[in-house]
Amino acid sequence: MNEHTIREALDAHWRASADGDLDAEHDIYEDDAICDYPQSNERIHGRFNLQQLRGHHPDKPSGFEVRRMQGAGNLWITEYTIAYEGRTAYTVSIMKFHDGKVVHETQYFSEAFEAPAWRSQWVKRIA
Template structure:
C-alpha cells in the first residue's frame, strides 16, 4: 500500500472515530490486530475485541481533534485530543501496517496539567 493510501485510510479512520461510526472506524485494522494501552497494562487482541471495547465505553467522547499525522512506510503516528466529559486527553497513536491494515497499535493517553510558573520565562504557550 502506498503512503498516500495509508494517509487516506488514517484520515477516514480518525473521521469515523470522531463521529462515532464504529464499523468504519475499525475497517483499518487487520482481523488479528493487537492494540496496547501501556499505561493501564492492557492488550486487546483482535479487531472484534477492539471494536467491542470501544463500542461499550461508558463515557463516549464528545469531541475529537487530530493535531498531526506523520509516518513513512509501515509506521505511522497520530497526535490528537479526545474530549471525555469536558476533560481533554492528549493522545498518541502509533500504528504499524502490514498489507494495508493495522496489525499493531500502541496508544498513550495523558491528561492536561497546569504549566509551572517557574519556567514561564523560557516557554511559549501553545494550544
C-alpha cells in the first residue's frame, strides 16, 4: 500500500474519530490489531474490543484536533488533542500498518502544564 493511500485512510480515521462515528473510526484496524496504552500498562486485543472500549467511554470527547501527521512506509505518527470535560489531552498515536490496515497502535496521553519561569529566557511561547 502506498503512502498516499495510507494518508487517506488516516485522514478518514481521524475525521471519523472527531465526528464520533465508531464504525468508520475502526475501519482502519485489522481484526486482530493491538493497541497499547503504556501510561496505564494496558493492551487492547482486537478491533472489536478497541471499538467497544471507545464506545463505552463515560466521558465522550467534546473536541478533537489533529495537529500533525507524519510517516513513511508502514509507520505513521499523529499528534492530536482531545478535549475531555473542559481539559485538553495532548496525544500521540504511533500506528504500524500491514496490508493497508493498522496491526499495532501505541497511544500516549498527557495533560497540559504550566511552563516553569526559570527557562523563560531560552524559550518562546507558542499557541
